[in-house]
Amino acid sequence: MARKVKFSDAKREKFSRIDQRRKRDTRNMRQYFLIVCEGAETEPNYFEGLKDDLPKGTLTTHQIEVQGTGRNTQSLLDEAMRLRAWMQKYSTRKVDRLWIVFDKDSFTAQDFNGAIQRCHNEGIGCAWSNEAFELWYLLHFDYFENGMGRDVYKKMIEDRLKSSLGNSFRYRKNSPNMYAILRKFGSLEVAIRNAKRLAKKYEGDRDYSSQNPCTMVFALIEELINLDS
Incomplete structure (x- = not known):
């Protein structure tokens, strides 16, 4: 049985406070984006950094x-949908946009392709890589x-950053920075432009597992940075 995300008392209190603020002033009700990631640290750390860099006023609205x-692939999608339902029930507010973020890694083509297709069918954003x-x-x-495997990425990232950060720089997967x-x-x-170019190369191909390299992270990034403040 899949392990469910557990919420601490602090997290529950946070949702409760958010809901109370919404009820006090409906004129300032914000749109609610929920991003559920496969990784416990790497992807969440990146998107938390992006949040802090969004245009002034975005996090007000x-x-x-x-x-x-x-989690990963199909189980991640199941958990994201459970999490959305739980939040909407607990905080009595709508999740306006749900995104999931996950990798191909060594998962089967059936699992990977199936999760992406389910997202498309359910209207859920899917930032796969x-x-x-x-x-x-x-x-x-x-x-x-x-195409390349995960092990090659680490060295390539280090090679591109050593000129700026020194030869001692080592990429750490869960770095918050x-x-x-x-x-x-x-x-x-440049990242957005390059990712779009890769996606265009595979346009019309529904065998996502064979699209290496390719990433749809740019679609989530663009949606966030273009939010109206």
Whole structure:
């Protein structure tokens, strides 16, 4: 049986406070974005960094909640839907937009493709990466079309950042600083452009498991940075 996300008393109190504020002033009700990630730290850390960098006023009109689960593919989607239902029931507010973030890694083509298709059927945003989330990091520097495994990403990230951070720099998967590092020494605009170019290469292909390298993280990023403040 899948392990359910557990909520601490502090988290429950947070949702309760949010709901009370909403009830006191409906004129200022914010849109609610829920981002549920496969990784417990890597992806949530990145998106928390992005939240802090959004245009002034965005977080006044939009609440963006990021959850890391340690799940993957189909089980991640199941958990995201349970989490959305739980939040809507507990806080009595609608989740306006649900996104999930996960990698291909070594999961079967059936699981990977099936999860993506389910997201499309359910109207859920799906920021998948093939083969790993770190592909999104590399696209801040270069465009490339050669498929590679997760182990190669680490060295490539280090090679591109050592000129700025020194030869002693080592990429640490769960670093809380990767968004800030990439924003300073790479280019978010370049990453979006490179990711779109890769996606266009596979346009019309529904075998997502064979699209290596490719990532749809750019779609979630664009949606967040273009929110009206």
